[in-house]
Amino acid sequence: MFVLRGVAQVVFLDSAWAGAVFGLALLTADWRYGTYAVGGAVLGTGTAHLLGVALDRVRAGLEGFNSCLTALCCAVFLDPGRLSTALLAAAACVVVTVVAAAVVRLLHLWALPALTSPYCLLAGAITVAAPAFGRIWPQGAAGAALPHAASGSTVxxxxxxxxxxxxxxxxxxxxxxxxxxxxxxxxxxxxxxSAGWVACAGSATGILTAWALGVPAARITDGTMGYNAVLVALALCGVFLSPTAATLLYALLGAATATTITPALAHLLTPSGGHPLTWPFVLTTLGFLLAARSFPRVTGRQDPAAERPGPPTRSAAAGQPQAGRIGSG
Structure with a gap:
């Protein structure tokens, strides 16, 4: 149950049933991806438990989603059939649990959630460094590449x-x-x-934004322009901010922003062999959550720190609402 919740927490769901459906979706797409994802959640959750992480976090799956994505990233960008990839993914799942603890501690000073930043940090390092290791990098696989201008039909x-x-x-x-x-x-x-409808709205916003900006149709159709929009919409309407009409509009603005900065981050990281992963989601969500403290119509209350100059004190930051999750199971 804890492991399945870890898979579901990729999209903020505290639901073992949803995690089971997600695992099935992964298995139907590629059984190896499903195995890596669920195995990653097992290793991350187990490592956190062995290190004495609070049981409520382990039970909610909050220690499994970063390791799930990290293992899946190894399978996607390396050869999932190689033993070296499996061993690297297993080690990365243990390490990302440590990275997550450090990031959670750091961002707690500003009362901000870690989101998938631990996964982005570690998986990003792996994809950039992998070509230097002959036993890890698949022979003939493409490495770093220079970004190029968009081309192709936009219809x-x-x-x-x-x-x-x-x-x-x-x-x-x-x-x-x-x-x-x-x-x-x-x-x-x-x-x-409600989470399902918000995800639908986020996906539609990603498509509309990309089309309005003239992104080639092939890039929109493959989903690589819109997945961050889905995550941002979920985060800002129902998870970290209460689901209201105001937060829905705010979340969709965030979804459009994440779609816009996705190619910017891709162009920045591609020359080093990196990938945007969920960085657009992380950066957009953190920025919008910080800004929301100045918008009472979004948060439903006034932040005292917004009324005085200078950075917020620790006591003011600690007063912000903590990360939540949707669903049960």
Missing amino acids: LAPADVVAAFFRNVAQVFFLNQWHAGALLLAGLFLASR
């Missing part, structure tokens, strides 16, 4: 829009199959109907 057919809508959800787990995205979305609705 979206109705079938493209439908495929992009579901793939935006699927790409949260590195999946390219639209039916996997549909299954993941079903898992969201199973745990929380």
Whole structure:
């Protein structure tokens, strides 16, 4: 149960049933991806338990989602069939638990959630460093590359829009199959109907923003432009901010922002062999959560620190609401 919740917590769900559906979606797309993802959640959760992390965090799956994504990243960008990849993924799942504890401690000073930043830090380091290690890097695999200008048709057919809508959800787990995205979305609705609708709104916002900016249709259709929008929408409407009409609009603005900065981060990281991963989601969400403290109509209350100059004191920051999760199971 704890492990399945760790898989579900990738999209903020405290639901073992949703985690089971997510695991099924991964297995139907590629059984190796499902094995790495669930195995990563097992190792992260187990490591946290052995190190004495608070039992409520372990039971809620909060120690499993970063390790789930880290193991899955190793499978996607390295050869999942190689023993070296499996061993590296296992070691990374243990290390990311330590990284997560450090990041949680650091961001707690500003009452901010760690989100998937531990995974981004470690998985990013692995993908950049991997070509230096002959026993890890697949022979003939492409490494760093220079970014290039967008090219290709920007016309979206109705079938493209439908495929992009579901793939935006699927790409949260590195999946390219639209039916996997549909299954993941079903898992969201199973745990929380409101979360499911917010995810739908985030996916639609990602598509609309990318199309309005002239992103090639192929890039929109494969879901790589919109998955961060889905995560930002979920985070800002129902998880860290109460679900209201005001926070929904705020969350969709955040979703559009994340879509816009995704290619910026991709162009920044590509020359070193890196990938944007969920950095657009992390940076956008943290920025919008900090800004929200100055917007009473978003948070529902006035932040005293916003009324005086200078950085907030620790006591003021500690008064901010803590990270929450949706659903149960």
